[in-house]
Amino acid sequence: ETGVTQSPTHLIKTRGQQVTLRCSSQSGHNTVSWYQQALGQGPQFIFQYYREEENGRGNFPPRFSGLQFPNYSSELNVNALELDDSALYLCASSSPTGSSYNEQFFGPGTRLTVL
Amino acid sequence: AQSVTQLDSQVPVFEEAPVELRCNYSSSVSVYLFWYVQYPNQGLQLLLKYLSGSTLVKGINGFEAEFNKSQTSFHLRKPSVHISDTAEYFCAVSAFEGAQKLVFGQGTRLTINP
Numbered sequence: 001e002t003g004v005t006q007s008p009t010h011l012i013k014t015r016g017q018q019v020t021l022r023c024s025s026q027s028g029h030n031t032v033s034w035y036q037q038a039l040g041q042g043p044q045f046i047f048q049y050y051r052e053e054e055n056g057r058g059n060f061p062p063r064f065s066g067l068q069f070p071n072y073s074s075e076l077n078v079n080a081l082e083l084d085d086s087a088l089y090l091c092a093s094s095s096p097t098g099s100s101y102n103e104q105f106f107g108p109g110t111r112l113t114v115l
Numbered sequence: 116a117q118s119v120t121q122l123d124s125q126v127p128v129f130e131e132a133p134v135e136l137r138c139n140y141s142s143s144v145s146v147y148l149f150w151y152v153q154y155p156n157q158g159l160q161l162l163l164k165y166l167s168g169s170t171l172v173k174g175i176n177g178f179e180a181e182f183n184k185s186q187t188s189f190h191l192r193k194p195s196v197h198i199s200d201t202a203e204y205f206c207a208v209s210a211f212e213g214a215q216k217l218v219f220g221q222g223t224r225l226t227i228n229p
Contacts, residue, residue: 004158033216042119042205042219043159056216090158094215101147101166102215106158 002027004093004107012113013081021076021110023091030095031055032074033104034066037088049074050096078112086114117142117208121220128196129228136191136223138206146208148189149217150180153203162204165189176200201227 005024013019025032031050035043045058049068063079072093078085088111092104122137140146148165163174170182180191189206206220 035217040222042207042221043217045216045218048216058216092159092217101164101209103161103164104215104217106151106160108156108158 004091004105006089006091006107006110008110009108010111010113012115014115015081015083017081017114018077018079019081019112021078021089021091021112023074023076023093023107025072025074025091025093026105028095029093029105030072031093031102032068032072033092033094034074034076035090035092036060037090037109038084039087043090046076081114083114086112088112117144117146117210117218119206119208119218119220121204121206121223123223124221125224125226127226127228130198131195133194134192134196134200134225136204136206136225138189138191138220140187140189140206140208142187142208142210145211147211148180148182149207149209150174150178150189150191151205151207151219152176153205153222155202159205162191196225196227198227198229200225 033048034046037043047057048055052068065077067075088109090109091107094102094104118141120139150162151159165182173179203222207217
């Protein structure tokens with residue numbers, strides 16, 4: 001069983017640029033959540049996708065957007081990058097089990113540095 | 116809305132000593148409770164979770180946590196730590212309803228000294 005993978009591992013961008021981060025969910029999982037983890041902080045929820053539809057969003061501006069594809073992989077897009085966007089971006093996948101709790105499995109993250 | 120407070124940003128302990136990492140939470144709705152561990156340059160790994168039932172939950176690597184509803188706490192404990200336990204530990208909650216987003220605390224850096 002393949003776990004959650006993310007690409008790239010890290011990248012460097014400059015202020016004002018746009019970036020796309022990618023996530024492949026664990027086999028059989030149809031839900032993907034994205035989190036931003038700034039240095040020295042806990043992860044913060046950005047949004048969640050379930051069967052290609054946004055299924056909840058945290059307190060992030062619209063320049064943070066996402067997509068989920070039919071194979072349940074996902075992209076996080078950030079436009080007009082700001083210095084404060086520098087962080088580790090974590091993707092987590094899960095699959096509804098019929099109960100109210102579905103464990104989220106995390107990928108290794110993408111480290112984004114904005115200069 | 117939910118919030119999580121980890122009361123210690125850093126905890127240094129000697130190898131084979133016991134440790135407790137403290138976590139308090141606030142929520143207007145019922146929540147599930149979690150502890151995650153993050154090793155350097157890695158993602159998050161679930162240590163243990165409280166969903167319902169017994170308030171003492173056991174997790175991986177010898178860790179356990181106790182849910183105290185009246186004190187809204189979920190402290191993590193290990194009776195004897197090892198060098199390999201050096202990592203960042205995050206307490207998190209998730210509401211019963213909705214998108215099941217995880218709300219994390221700021222993290223506690225556990226450092227084990229030989």
